[in-house]
Amino acid sequence: MKHDKDIDGLIALMARLPGLGPRSARRAVLHLIRKRDQLLGPLAQSMQRVADTARECLNCGNVGTADLCAICADETRATGLICVVEDVGDLWAMERAGVFKGRYHVLGGTLSALDGIGPDDLRIPQLLHRLSAEHVTEVILALNATIDGQTTAHYIADQLEHRDVALSSLAQGVPIGGELDYLDDGTITAALNARKRF
Amino acid sequence: MKHDKDIDGLIALMARLPGLGPRSARRAVLHLIRKRDQLLGPLAQSMQRVADTARECLNCGNVGTADLCAICADETRATGLICVVEDVGDLWAMERAGVFKGRYHVLGGTLSALDGIGPDDLRIPQLLHRLSAEHVTEVILALNATIDGQTTAHYIADQLEHRDVALSSLAQGVPIGGELDYLDDGTITAALNARKRF
Structure with missing residues (x-):
């Protein structure tokens, strides 16, 4: 292709x-150039601002534009209650649900023997440090229901065993709006084992 | 959601x-923040550069970062041969094929009674001007095979009737790799009518 060098870049x-693949990137760039005043300029400036200031929260590992993320800096949120998630995308998913009002701790991944990821590669030491520093009374494990996620959950549970802190994890069962016919055996088994009085 | 204001923006x-929808935009932004040195910073600068310099080529209507686009400024390309396309995306598609070595003229849309788009809303007067200014000997109509595209093609053909210039349009027929079973009736009819000796 023989476009302009800047546009090709x-x-x-x-x-x-x-x-986005090459085709949708071309379409997006063409759209951006057509709307260069309303969209391309503002987007470039917004990106530059985030590129200049984005960093990991020193406390919880969330992303933000200051040393403390918006959640850690929010004094109206409960302290003493920490929800442990794998990554920032999971934290955002929890926040979209909007029901959790405590603090988060982002591990930055899961333990994985295959990928050689051990406890010190995650933010597990920082979590243990926060337990005493923030007088935490409950830790909620909101890790993905995958093998690696559950391995990580069990590892953290072991670490917290002799600490004076309540440990819980997200319930497993039938998702809201879910149809039994489309659920896998594991989910149905978990939902049946965790059945509750109607 | 309670993220950072800049990141939300x-x-x-x-x-x-x-x-991109809201979900994929979140995923993209998270990816950008993770790769802020390799990707977010360069992307912001690239966008700013294009936002500052992108404009329509004064001659053909292609987008570029100078008054004359890369194609109009390329002296190795044939003059006297103009390929008329609806928009810049179509021009890029022609360029990807890489077989046309003349110049382009981007109309900026098609005639449309429904949307109130007449000849003066497109770059048809500029095309007529170029015919004499550039000593054009052939005009190739590469307009989409839609109702509006073909209406526009007929209008341009009428305008060129008494000019000393050859007029052609892209062939219609079976696409390369196409299977007859999946083609619409119109395409098969066109391919049959335009059949050629084997």
């Missing part, structure tokens, strides 16, 4: 975004 | 790109 960078 | 802008 922009297309190549856009194509590296998850969910 | 970036997600909202990204969600306005074609092909």
Whole structure:
């Protein structure tokens, strides 16, 4: 292709975004150029601002534009209650539900023997440190229901065994709106074992 | 959601790109923040550069970062041969095929009675001007095979009737790799009518 060098460069960078391939990157860049005043300029400035300031929260590992993320800096949120998640995407998913009002701790992944990821590669030592520093009374494990996620949950549970802190994990069962016919055996088994009085 | 204000703003802008919704915009922004040195910073600068310099080529209507686009400024390309396309995306598609070595003329849309788009809303007067200014000997109509595209093609053909210039349009027929069973009746009819000796 023989476009402009700058435009080609922009297309190549856009194509590296998850969910965009070369074709959709071209379409997006063309759209951006058509709307260069309303969209391309503001987007460039917004990206530059985030690129200049984005960092991991020193406390919980969430992303933000200050040393403490918006959640850790929010004094209206309960302290003493920490929800442990694998990554920032999971934290955002929890926040969208909008029901949890405590603090988070982002591990930055899961234990994985295959990938050689041990406890010190995650933010598990920081979690143990926060338990005493923040007078934590309950830790909620909101890890993915995958093998690695559950391995990590069990490891953290072991670490907390002799600490004076309540430990819980998200309930497993039938998702809201879910149809039994489409659920896997594991989910149905978990839902049956955890059945409760109607 | 209670993220950082700057990050929320970036997600909202990204969600306005074609092909990205709120969910994929969040995923893209998270990816950008993780790769802020390799990707977010360069992307912001690339966007700013294009936002500052992108404009329509004064001659053909292609987008570029100078008054004359890369194609119009390329002296190795044939003059006297103009390929008329609806929009820049179509021009890029022609360029990807890489077989056309003349110049382009981007109309910026098609005639449309429904949307109130007449000849003066497109770049048809500029096309007529170029015919004499550039000593054009052949005009190739590469308009989409839609009702509006073909209406526009006929209008341009009428305008060129008494000019000393050859007029052609892209062949219609079976696409390369196409299977007859999946083709519509119109395409098969066109391919049959335009059949050629084997």
